[in-house]
Amino acid sequence: MSVLIVGSTALDSIKTPKAENPRLLGGSASHAAVAASFFRPVRLVGVVGDDFPRRYFQLYKRHRIDLEGLQILPGKTFHWSGEYELNMNNRRTLLTELGVFETFTPTLPKRHQDSPFVLLANIAPALQHHVLNQMQRPKFIAADTMDLWLNIALPEVLQLLKRLDAFVLNDSEAHQLTKEDNVFAALKKIHRLGPKYVVIKKGSHGSILSSPQGFFICPAYPLHKIVDPTGAGDAFIGAMMGYLATAKGPVDKQIRRSMIYGSVVASFCCEGFGLQRTTRIKRWHIDQRVKELERLTQW
Amino acid sequence: MSVLIVGSTALDSIKTPKAENPRLLGGSASHAAVAASFFRPVRLVGVVGDDFPRRYFQLYKRHRIDLEGLQILPGKTFHWSGEYELNMNNRRTLLTELGVFETFTPTLPKRHQDSPFVLLANIAPALQHHVLNQMQRPKFIAADTMDLWLNIALPEVLQLLKRLDAFVLNDSEAHQLTKEDNVFAALKKIHRLGPKYVVIKKGSHGSILSSPQGFFICPAYPLHKIVDPTGAGDAFIGAMMGYLATAKGPVDKQIRRSMIYGSVVASFCCEGFGLQRTTRIKRWHIDQRVKELERLTQW
Numbered sequence: 001m002s003v004l005i006v007g008s009t010a011l012d013s014i015k016t017p018k019a020e021n022p023r024l025l026g027g028s029a030s031h032a033a034v035a036a037s038f039f040r041p042v043r044l045v046g047v048v049g050d051d052f053p054r055r056y057f058q059l060y061k062r063h064r065i066d067l068e069g070l071q072i073l074p075g076k077t078f079h080w081s082g083e084y085e086l087n088m089n090n091r092r093t094l095l096t097e098l099g100v101f102e103t104f105t106p107t108l109p110k111r112h113q114d115s116p117f118v119l120l121a122n123i124a125p126a127l128q129h130h131v132l133n134q135m136q137r138p139k140f141i142a143a144d145t146m147d148l149w150l151n152i153a154l155p156e157v158l159q160l161l162k163r164l165d166a167f168v169l170n171d172s173e174a175h176q177l178t179k180e181d182n183v184f185a186a187l188k189k190i191h192r193l194g195p196k197y198v199v200i201k202k203g204s205h206g207s208i209l210s211s212p213q214g215f216f217i218c219p220a221y222p223l224h225k226i227v228d229p230t231g232a233g234d235a236f237i238g239a240m241m242g243y244l245a246t247a248k249g250p251v252d253k254q255i256r257r258s259m260i261y262g263s264v265v266a267s268f269c270c271e272g273f274g275l276q277r278t279t280r281i282k283r284w285h286i287d288q289r290v291k292e293l294e295r296l297t298q299w
Numbered sequence: 300m301s302v303l304i305v306g307s308t309a310l311d312s313i314k315t316p317k318a319e320n321p322r323l324l325g326g327s328a329s330h331a332a333v334a335a336s337f338f339r340p341v342r343l344v345g346v347v348g349d350d351f352p353r354r355y356f357q358l359y360k361r362h363r364i365d366l367e368g369l370q371i372l373p374g375k376t377f378h379w380s381g382e383y384e385l386n387m388n389n390r391r392t393l394l395t396e397l398g399v400f401e402t403f404t405p406t407l408p409k410r411h412q413d414s415p416f417v418l419l420a421n422i423a424p425a426l427q428h429h430v431l432n433q434m435q436r437p438k439f440i441a442a443d444t445m446d447l448w449l450n451i452a453l454p455e456v457l458q459l460l461k462r463l464d465a466f467v468l469n470d471s472e473a474h475q476l477t478k479e480d481n482v483f484a485a486l487k488k489i490h491r492l493g494p495k496y497v498v499i500k501k502g503s504h505g506s507i508l509s510s511p512q513g514f515f516i517c518p519a520y521p522l523h524k525i526v527d528p529t530g531a532g533d534a535f536i537g538a539m540m541g542y543l544a545t546a547k548g549p550v551d552k553q554i555r556r557s558m559i560y561g562s563v564v565a566s567f568c569c570e571g572f573g574l575q576r577t578t579r580i581k582r583w584h585i586d587q588r589v590k591e592l593e594r595l596t597q598w
Contacts, residue, residue: 087480181386183503184521204482205504208521217518217595222483222507256598296516297596299555 001139001245002041002066005033005238006106006131007121009046009070012274013081013095014230016088021228024274025056026080028121028144031231032238034275035265036119037063038283039242043112045069045131047104049077059279068109073100088226089203108134117245120164121234122146125156132163140244140251142166142197144237150176161194165251168199168237183208184215197255199240201233207259213252218259219297221267221289228273232266235278239265239286264289300438300544301340301365304332304537305405305430306420308345308369311573312380312394313527315387320527323573324355325379327420327443330530331537333574334564335418336362337582338541342411344368344430346403348376358578367408372399387525388502407433416544419463420533421445424455431462439543439550441465441496443536449475460493464550467498467536482507483514496554498539500532506558512551517558518596520566520588527572531565534577538564538585563588 012026029046036042043066050072060067076099084091106127114136120128120143128143141164149157150173157177161167167190171183180186183200187210190198198210204223209216240255240262247254264286271277306328312321328345335341342365349371359366375398383390405426413435419427419442427442440463448456449472456476460466466489470482479485482499486509489497497509503522508515539554539561546553563585570576 089480181388182523182525185523188523202504205501206516215521215595216598217505217521218598219516219518222514222516224481224484224487226481260598296514299515299517299559 001116002043003036003117003119003241003245004043004045004069004108004112004115005029005036005119005121005241006045006127007032007119007123007234008078008101009044009048010078010080010101012230013079014228014273015081015083015094016228017084017086019273021273023053023079024276025059026231026274027078028123028231028234030275031234031269031278032119032121032241033060033065034063034278035235035238035269036242036245037065038239038265038286039261040117040245041066042242043069043115045106045108045112047071047073047100049073049075049100052077059275063279069106069112071104071107075100082230084228088229106131116140117241118142119237119241120144120160121237125149125153125160128160129156129163140165142168142237142241144168144233145173147173147176158193161190164195166197166199167195168201168233168240170201170203170233174200187215197251199259201236203229203232206263207236209255209259211252211255216256216259218256218263219293221264221293222296223267223270226270227277229270230274232269235269236262236266260290260293261286264293300415301342302335302416302418302540302544303342303344303368303407303411303414304328304335304418304420304540305344305426306331306418306422306533307377307400308343308347309377309379309400311529312378313529313572314380314382314393315527316383316385318572320572322352322378323575324358325530325573326377327422327530327533329574330533330568330577331418331420331540332359332364333362333577334534334537334568335541335544336364337538337564337585338560339416339544340365341541342368342414344405344407344411346370346372346399348372348374348399351376358574362578368405368411370403370406374399381529383527387528405430415439416540417441418536418540419443419459420536424448424452424459427459428455428462439464441467441536441540443467443532444472446472446475457492460489463494465496465498466494467500467532467539469500469502469532473499486514496550498558500535502528502531505562506535508554508558510551510554515555515558517555517562518592520563520592521595522566522569525569526576528569529573531568534568535561535565559589559592560585563592
């Protein structure tokens with residue numbers, strides 16, 4: 001079963017204390033699509049400008065990503081530029097040029113409308129709604145968001161929560177949404193806003209799931225060095241959705257394992273700039289780290 | 300096999316945004332001793348003044364804690380007063396009155412000198428050394444510390460590390476000691492300073508072990524509400540040592556499980572002021588949460 005992914009497709013210029021990399025392939029949909037592609041065919045919905053490098057089209061294609069839903073419009077591709085502090089935990093945005101993204105309306109190709117797994121990666125909630133409005137009863141819908149939308153489009157986010165199976169957000173966004181410092185207290189509150197499954201990402205501290213089967217404490221894969229964490233959260237939810245689309249049996253039985261796969265693909269993402277490391281691994285690299293995580297958490 | 304515990308025995312006056320509790324039983328040795336007492340007989344080494352409330356002697360005795368090594372000196376018991384911020388993560392010290400602690404020298408009763416398990420709970424490293432100097436070849440030595448000793452007595456701490464089997468510290472102390480932001484990188488460095496086992500505590504994010512068998516990612520028990528985290532780290536290492544002293548087979552095989560017990564007893568500690576909650580539980584309450592943690596982490 002294929003996974004439909006809508007989100008941003010961007011060029012990222014990323015500065016860390018050690019290096020600077022201009023115009024890498026980035027955006028929530030790019031990271032999520034490559035991560036999901038290790039498990040299932042992916043249909044990408046997004047927009048790029050006519051300056052979008054040919055090599056990035058080729059990168060998508062190497063990952064068997066269906067680009068029928070990727071619009072190419074005259075103008076510039078969305079460009080984001082950011083800088084990380086020494087400890088890699090804090091980043092600041094240096095520049096945001098929306099380009100063709102400013103007027104983007106995600107229109108689904110007809111044959112994408114029956115996709116069973118839908119990932120609404122981080123993008124304006126109005127666009128996430130717009131995609132859902134075109135879908136025919138998907139089996140499983142998950143969404144991500146960001147602080148910006150909680151600030152400027154909270155009513156749309158709250159409406160969206162009622163339409164989701166799973167909602168994934170990071171701990172600071174969970175705090176922003178619920179005013180709860182405690183992650184378990186926050187999970188319970190978000191649960192009540194609609195989604196059956198809520199996942200709070202805590203970066204290198206792992207993630208927590210709240211579901212009808214209770215909580216799940218998911219470890220992060222241990223990394224000694226982080227090169228660039230940009231896109232790790234998108235890789236996490238992308239791999240989760242890819243794994244869920246490939247797994248047999250009800251989601252309830254698979255969602256914990258899907259988070260483990262999410263953690264592992266996110267760990268590869270952090271080991272290189274942009275998608276540089278993630279695009280160099282194979283499925284067996286992922287399976288190896290999943291086995292290692294098993295050993296690292298047994299008692 | 301009994302556990303010898305040396306550390307501070309204090310009266311804690313604790314203020315949180317919700318309540319204020321004066322002159323609770325506190326101190327690293329008190330929290331560690333009560334935590335260890337659920338598993339094994341404990342020998343406490345510390346000092347109190349002649350103002351030490353009779354009910355706290357009784358509390359120790361209810362937990363079968365051997366008080367032969369607890370000195371009672373004329374003067375005031377060590378008194379610490381602190382205040383927690385709204386999110387319970389940050390606290391500031393309002394007052395420290397050393398009292399009889401100022402001139403304390405831990406002298407071990409003869410029959411304590413052959414204790415197989417020794418916990419050097421948080422106290423000046425010179426005193427930790429002094430206790431070790433009186434011991435006859437203990438089977439397992441663990442120690443805790445705090446930022447203060449890393450600031451004012453680093454050479455003594457570094458000397459101590461060479462004499463330990465296990466060293467337990469929190470993430471900010473690990474950063475202070477190694478200048479590493481990454482917890483896995485910090486663990487490797489501390490390892491090289493001496494101890495075979497190094498545990499970094501991350502509060503509600505759990506803890507990480509580095510050992511010759513590799514890393515272990517230990518979850519924290521999920522709490523929706525934290526009443527008072529004072530002493531949770533002492534409870535963690537106290538329960539670890541109590542469990543290790545009771546467990547059959549080599550430490551290598553038991554240390555991961557001992558950390559799980561540490562997490563659970565620390566979770567009870569956080570649910571009440573001072574020792575109020577921890578002194579109201581039985582061993583089966585602990586076993587129940589250990590089973591629950593098993594369910595919360597399976598995939």
